[in-house]
Every structure is written in structure tokens, then in C-alpha cells.
Amino acid sequence: xxxxxxxxxxxxxxxxxxxxxxxxxxxxxxxxxxxxxxxxxxxxxxxxxxxxxxxxxxxxxxxxxxxxxxxxxxxxxxxxxxxxxxxxxxxxxxx
Numbered sequence: 335x336x337x338x339x340x341x342x343x344x345x346x347x348x349x350x351x352x353x354x355x356x357x358x359x360x361x362x363x364x365x366x367x368x369x370x371x372x373x374x375x376x377x378x379x380x381x382x383x384x385x386x387x388x389x390x391x392x393x394x395x396x397x398x399x400x401x402x403x404x405x406x407x408x409x410x411x412x413x414x415x416x417x418x419x420x421x422x423x424x425x426x427x428x429x
Contacts (some may be wrong), residue, residue, distance in 0.1 A: 350402045
């Protein structure tokens, strides 16, 4: 178990290795792909202050696996996650 930034225990269910990629670019890409699935929640931190996590997404593990594979083969650029269909879809299909 590893603590989250909120100091709660988590169970690691998958790890991925991506090399030769800028971590800021990767983070921005993840936010773009999964933005529609961001958890809209406000919780209190350990000091009682309200926090709205920006890094929490409601996405099935098999979609994350597919996204990582597409990041590796560089086919991810045209895709976003559609929470209604629970699938990665071409970005223009969700407009």
C-alpha cells in the first residue's frame, strides 16, 4: 500500500513504463484525454481545508491500458475518453 497525497492508503493495481516522454506533456495529455471523467468532488485535507482534486478520474482499468498503449504507439492524439460509451473515441465524435 502507498499513501495518496491525501494520506489515505491505496492499492496499486497497475504500473506502466513510458520512456522518452516529458512528464508535463504526459500529464497535460492525460488531463485532455480523461477530462470528461474527472471526479467532481470537494473533500477536506488533513487540516480541514477544502480540496478539489484535479488528478482523480473515473475510468476503467481496461481504458487506461488502452490509453497507455496508444500513448506508446503515438495514436492517442486524436482520442478522448467518452464516459457515456466508456470508450476512447475520436475527439471529433464527442463534439
